[in-house]
Amino acid sequence: xxxxxxxxxxxxxxxxxxxxxxxxxxxxxxxxxxxxxxxxxxxxxxxxxxxxxxxxxxxxxxxxxxxxxxxxxxxxxxxxxxxxxxxxxxxxxxxxxxxxxxxxxxxxxxxxxxxxxxxxxxxxxxxxxxxxxxxxxxxxxxxxxxxxxxxxxxxxxxxxxxxxxxxxxxxxxxxxxxxxxxxxxxxxxxxxxxxxxxxxxxxxxxxxxxxxxxxxxxxxxxxxxxxxxxxxxxxxxxxxxxxxxxxxxxxxxxxxxxxxxxxx
Amino acid sequence: xxxxxxxxxxxxxxxxxxxxxxxxxxxxxxxxxxxxxxxxxxxxxxxxxxxxxxxxxxxxxxxxxxxxxxxxxxxxxxxxxxxxxxxxxxxxxxxxxxxxxxxxxxxxxxxxxxxxxxxxxxxxxxxxxxxxxxxxxxxxxxxxxxxxxxxxxxxxxxxxxxxxxxxxxxxxxxxxxxxxxxxxxxxxxxxxxxxxxxxxxxxxxxxxxxxxxxxxxxxxxxxxxxxxxxxxxxxxxxxxxxxxxxxxxxxxxxxxxxxxxxxxxxxxxxxxxxxxxxxxxxxxxxxxxxxxxxxxxxxxxxxxxxxxxxxxxxxxxxxxxxxxxxxxxxxxxxxxxxxxxxxxxxxxxxxxxxxxxxxxxxxxxxxxxxxxx
Numbered sequence: 001x002x003x004x005x006x007x008x009x010x011x012x013x014x015x016x017x018x019x020x021x022x023x024x025x026x027x028x029x030x031x032x033x034x035x036x037x038x039x040x041x042x043x044x045x046x047x048x049x050x051x052x053x054x055x056x057x058x059x060x061x062x063x064x065x066x067x068x069x070x071x072x073x074x075x076x077x078x079x080x081x082x083x084x085x086x087x088x089x090x091x092x093x094x095x096x097x098x099x100x101x102x103x104x105x106x107x108x109x110x111x112x113x114x115x116x117x118x119x120x121x122x123x124x125x126x127x128x129x130x131x132x133x134x135x136x137x138x139x140x141x142x143x144x145x146x147x148x149x150x151x152x153x154x155x156x157x158x159x160x161x162x163x164x165x166x167x168x169x170x171x172x173x174x175x176x177x178x179x180x181x182x183x184x185x186x187x188x189x190x191x192x193x194x195x196x197x198x199x200x201x202x203x204x205x206x207x208x209x210x211x212x213x214x215x216x217x218x219x220x221x222x223x224x225x226x227x228x229x230x231x232x233x234x235x236x237x238x239x240x241x242x243x244x245x246x247x248x249x250x251x252x253x254x255x256x257x258x259x260x261x262x263x264x
Numbered sequence: 265x266x267x268x269x270x271x272x273x274x275x276x277x278x279x280x281x282x283x284x285x286x287x288x289x290x291x292x293x294x295x296x297x298x299x300x301x302x303x304x305x306x307x308x309x310x311x312x313x314x315x316x317x318x319x320x321x322x323x324x325x326x327x328x329x330x331x332x333x334x335x336x337x338x339x340x341x342x343x344x345x346x347x348x349x350x351x352x353x354x355x356x357x358x359x360x361x362x363x364x365x366x367x368x369x370x371x372x373x374x375x376x377x378x379x380x381x382x383x384x385x386x387x388x389x390x391x392x393x394x395x396x397x398x399x400x401x402x403x404x405x406x407x408x409x410x411x412x413x414x415x416x417x418x419x420x421x422x423x424x425x426x427x428x429x430x431x432x433x434x435x436x437x438x439x440x441x442x443x444x445x446x447x448x449x450x451x452x453x454x455x456x457x458x459x460x461x462x463x464x465x466x467x468x469x470x471x472x473x474x475x476x477x478x479x480x481x482x483x484x485x486x487x488x489x490x491x492x493x494x495x496x497x498x499x500x501x502x503x504x505x506x507x508x509x510x511x512x513x514x515x516x517x518x519x520x521x522x523x524x525x526x527x528x529x530x531x532x533x534x535x536x537x538x539x540x541x542x543x544x545x546x547x548x549x550x551x552x553x554x555x556x557x558x559x560x561x562x563x564x565x566x567x568x569x570x571x572x573x574x575x576x577x578x579x580x581x582x583x584x585x586x587x588x589x590x591x592x593x594x595x596x597x598x599x600x601x602x603x604x605x606x607x608x609x610x611x612x613x614x615x616x617x618x619x620x621x622x623x624x625x626x627x628x629x630x631x632x633x634x635x636x637x
Binding site for chain 1: 402403404405406407540541542543546547548552553555556559560
C-alpha cells in the first residue's frame with residue numbers, strides 16, 4: 001500500500017498529512033521527524049488500519065501561523081483535527097514530542113479519543129531539578145545522539161539528522177525548520193509542562209505505553225513514572241530499541257501496539 | 265571619525281586541554297577554572313585600560329557575555345558603573361544591553377542612572393544577544409527578536425512619555441511603568457543597534473539609529489550599510505551621515521610591521537575558539553536558511569580563516585600607525601563608517617602591549633581620523 005500526501009485545514013491552519021489504507025483511522029503524531037522516509041513502523045501496521053499521520057504545525061509541509069505558540073494551542077488543534085476526521089473517537093499513537101501533544105489532548109477531552117498509545121514520550125518532570133530527564137539532543141553531536149537514542153548506534157543512519165553525512169539542501173532545511181518549530185513549544189521548561197503530571201489523572205480512555213528498553217534520551221524509568229500518573233495505563237518494554245522503536249524495532253512495536261488496540 | 269577602546273575582559277589562563285575537555289569556551293566551561301584572585305587582577309587591569317582610554321582622548325565601548333572565559337564582563341551596567349566616576353570625558357558606549365534577556369524596566373533604569381551620573385555620556389546600544397547567550401539565560405530562541413523589539417518599544421515609550429503608563433504586550437506586562445530616573449540626555453541617549461543580517465536593517469534605519477557591525481568583513485559591512493542607506497533613500501529620510509555607521513574590528517597599532525603583526529596575531533585567540541552549533545546557533549535563533557551553513561563544512565570556513573584572511577577582510581586591523589591610517593581610510597571610504605570600535609585587547613595580550621598600542625593609536629593615528637567626516 002502506498003502513502004498519499006494530503007493537506008488538511010484545521011482551525012485555518014494547513015497541515016501536511018500522509019495517509020494510507022482504509023477503515024477506522026489511527027492518528028500517529030510524531031515530533032520533528034521528516035514526512036519521508038516513512039518510519040517502517042507505519043508500514044508495519046495492519047492493512048486494515050487507516051493510518052493518518054499529520055505533521056505538527058511548523059513541521060514538514062505544515063504551516064506555523066504566529067498565533068500558534070503554546071503547547072495548549074497544539075492540543076486544541078490536535079483535538080480539532082480528530083473532530084475534522086468525522087470518524088467518531090479514534091485511536092491516537094504519539095511518539096516523543098508527539099506523545100506529549102497527544103497526552104495534552106487527552107487531558108482536555110476524551111470526546112474524540114478512543115485509545116491512546118504513547119511511545120517514548122516526553123511531557124512531564126520526574127527527577128530532581130539538577131537532573132535532565134530529557135537529554136539535550138539538539139546540542140549533542142550526531143555521534144552523541146546515536147549513542148543516547150539508539151540501542152545499536154550503528155543503525156542510527158536510517159533516521160535523518162542534521163550534521164549526518166549526506167543530509168543537505170532541502171532535507172537539511174526541513175529538518176532544521178522542524179526542530180525549530182518543536183522547540184518553540186518546548187524550550188522552557190524543556191520538553192515538559194509542570195501542570196501535566198496532575199492532569200494525567202483526568203484521562204479516562206485506555207492508555208498503553210511502549211518504551212525502547214535502551215532509550216537514554218528519556219529512560220524507561222521516566223516512562224514508568226508517566227505510566228503511574230495515568231489511571232490504568234499499561235507498559236510494554238521494547239527490547240533492542242532506543243528512543244526510536246518505530247525505526248529500530250518497527251515490527252515488534254507494530255505487534256505490541258496492534259495487540260493493545262485489539263485487546264482494549 | 266570617533267574611536268572607541270574595547271575589551272571583552274577575557275580570562276585566558278586556562279589549562280591547554282580545557283576547551284577540548286568541555287567542548288567549548290562558552291556555556292560549558294566550568295567556573296572552577298576561574299581563580300577569583302587572578303580575576304581580581306584582570307578586572308582591575310582592564311578597567312585601568314578603560315580609564316587610560318579616557319585620558320588618551322578615546323571613547324569607551326562596553327559589552328557583556330555570560331558563562332564564558334572569553335568575556336568576564338557579565339553585567340554591562342556594573343562595568344559602566346565602575347567607570348562613570350573614574351572617567352571624565354569619554355562617551356560610554358554600552359553595546360549593548362541584552363534586551364531579549366533582561367527586564368526592559370531594569371534596562372531603562374540602568375541606562376538612565378549611567379547617563380545621569382555621567383552627565384550625559386551614555387550611548388545606549390540595544391542588542392538581541394548572540395546565540396551563546398540563549399542557554400545561560402534560557403530564553404526561547406525563536407522569540408528573541410520579538411522580545412527585543414517589544415522591550416525597545418517599551419523603554420523608548422517610558423523615556424519619551426515621562427509619565428506612568430500601562431503595558432500589557434505579548435512578552436512584557438506591567439501595570440505601572442514608571443522607571444526613575446529619566447535620562448540626562450533628553451528625551452533619551454543615542455540608540456545604537458548591532459546587525460549582521462540585511463533583513464534586520466530596515467527597522468534600524470526606520471528608527472534613525474546607528475547601525476553597528478561586529479567583526480564583519482568589509483564586504484559584509486558594506487552590504488549592511490548599503491541596505492541602510494537604500495532604505496533611507498526609499499523612505500525619503502534625510503541622507504544618513506557617517507555617524508550612523510559603526511564598525512568593530514580587532515585592532516593593534518605597533519611601532520614596526522613586525523611588532524604590529526605579533527600584536528595582531530595575539531588577537532586571534534578570540535576567534536580561534538570552538539563553536540559548537542547547538543550553543544552558537546540554537547534552533548530558532550536564526551532562520552533555518554541561516555543555520556544550514558553550520559552543518560556544512562564549507563559554510564564553517566568562515567571560522568577557519570587565517571591571519572592573512574582576517575587582515576584582508578578587515579576583521580583585524582593591525583599595522584604601523586601609517587598602515588592603520590591607510591586601512592581605516594579604506595574602511596571609511598568604502599563603507600562610510602563614522603565610528604571605529606577597537607577591540608584593542610584579547611586573550612594573552614598584556615597590559616603593557618595594550619597600553620602601548622592604544623597610545624600609538626591615540627597619538628599617531630587618531631588625530632588624522634578625527635578630521636574625517
